[in-house]
Amino acid sequence: MAKRRLSQQQKKRIKAAQQALSASDEFEQGRVVSHQGGQILVELESAATIECKIKSNLGTIVCGDRVTIETTAQQEHRVVGILPRKNLLQRLDGFGQVRAVAANISQLFVCLAVSPEPNLFLLDQYLLSAEQQDIEARILLNKIDLADDGEDPFGLHRIYQPLGYKLIETSVKTGTGMAQFSQLLVDQVSVLSGVSGVGKSSLTSWLLPHEKIKIASISAASEEGRHTTRASRLYHLTGGGDLIDTPGVRGFSPFIDSSAPLAQGFREINQLAGQCRFHNCLHRNEPRCAVIEAAAAGEIAESRYQNYLKMLEQSG
Numbered sequence: 001m002a003k004r005r006l007s008q009q010q011k012k013r014i015k016a017a018q019q020a021l022s023a024s025d026e027f028e029q030g031r032v033v034s035h036q037g038g039q040i041l042v043e044l045e046s047a048a049t050i051e052c053k054i055k056s057n058l059g060t061i062v063c064g065d066r067v068t069i070e071t072t073a074q075q076e077h078r079v080v081g082i083l084p085r086k087n088l089l090q091r092l093d094g095f096g097q098v099r100a101v102a103a104n105i106s107q108l109f110v111c112l113a114v115s116p117e118p119n120l121f122l123l124d125q126y127l128l129s130a131e132q133q134d135i136e137a138r139i140l141l142n143k144i145d146l147a148d149d150g151e152d153p154f155g156l157h158r159i160y161q162p163l164g165y166k167l168i169e170t171s172v173k174t175g176t177g178m179a180q181f182s183q184l185l186v187d188q189v190s191v192l193s194g195v196s197g198v199g200k201s202s203l204t205s206w207l208l209p210h211e212k213i214k215i216a217s218i219s220a221a222s223e224e225g226r227h228t229t230r231a232s233r234l235y236h237l238t239g240g241g242d243l244i245d246t247p248g249v250r251g252f253s254p255f256i257d258s259s260a261p262l263a264q265g266f267r268e269i270n271q272l273a274g275q276c277r278f279h280n281c282l283h284r285n286e287p288r289c290a291v292i293e294a295a296a297a298g299e300i301a302e303s304r305y306q307n308y309l310k311m312l313e314q315s316g
């Protein structure tokens, strides 16, 4: 794409406008706590929350964004600028389009449940996506009260703990693991993501009993989620830190950057890749591949290697 050159005069004008923007009393800064339809809720530094419209051509605005707001003479508020983001969590929608979920976050909880049963392919996609977006991912297995025997249901500890992923088991129903969960949230900006019905809003509501948070009314083991939460929402936790509850994802929807080598999103594969005979080895069927050898020897979990191959196939 041809770069557009700005004349000296244009540059001066832009700089002057930016200085005027930051110096003016008419502009305030705030943080987006929710965005639904054309309506944005912004929390100001004074802790007041105001409804804002958005200036056209501003691009996507999401929960966690820091924004500049203009107030008109008619006392209408309008978001006119987005401050630079530390990071941006993205996902794919049902049409394969990239959608922003939340900005400026410090950790992502991939939420799973004993029922609906975890999909490890989706989990590995999430972890890959988090690695690519440089976001700390943690795994949460909720509804542990429904597990038959307490010992590592679905083998999650066996597979993911050696890779360095923090894994916690919770039950909103019995309170199991909730103290540990609360502890992990202190002073962090955390996002709860996962399929519908795993209990993201139930977890949020447990932590914030005074907030009115919509939760699916009945839980039947065989039932798919009902997509109860419709828009992401950022809440402040009493112990310090913020929590963003998101709507359940449909199908396989974490955002994966296909221009980056897939192996970089699989910690154990990435670690071995340097030992393969070919520097551009895809660890599929190449001779003297350290990854294939490790998978055959059981040093890489079968599901992880198979999911890597499946993603490789889908990306090409």
Ligand SMILES: Nc1nc2c(ncn2[C@@H]2O[C@H](COP(=O)(O)OP(=O)(O)OP(=O)(O)O)[C@@H](O)[C@H]2O)c(=O)[nH]1
Binding pocket: 142, 143, 144, 145, 146, 170, 171, 172, 173, 174, 194, 195, 196, 197, 198, 199, 200, 201, 202, 203, 214, 215, 216, 217, 218, 219, 225, 226, 227, 228, 229, 230, 246, 247, 248, 249
């Ligand atoms: N047994 C059991 N049921 C739970 C637990 N946590 C949540 N549930 C139930 O699971 C169902 C779904 O909970 P929600 O919190 O609405 O799930 P969600 O992940 O927010 O779903 P979406 O908003 O649709 O994405 C509700 O009926 C909850 O009561 C738990 O720890 N144990």
Ligand SMILES: [Mg+2]
Binding pocket: 200, 201, 202, 214, 215, 228, 229, 245, 246, 247, 248
């Ligand atoms: Mg919900």
Ligand SMILES: [Zn+2]
Binding pocket: 273, 276, 277, 281, 282, 283, 284, 286, 288, 289, 290, 291, 292
């Ligand atoms: Zn290899």
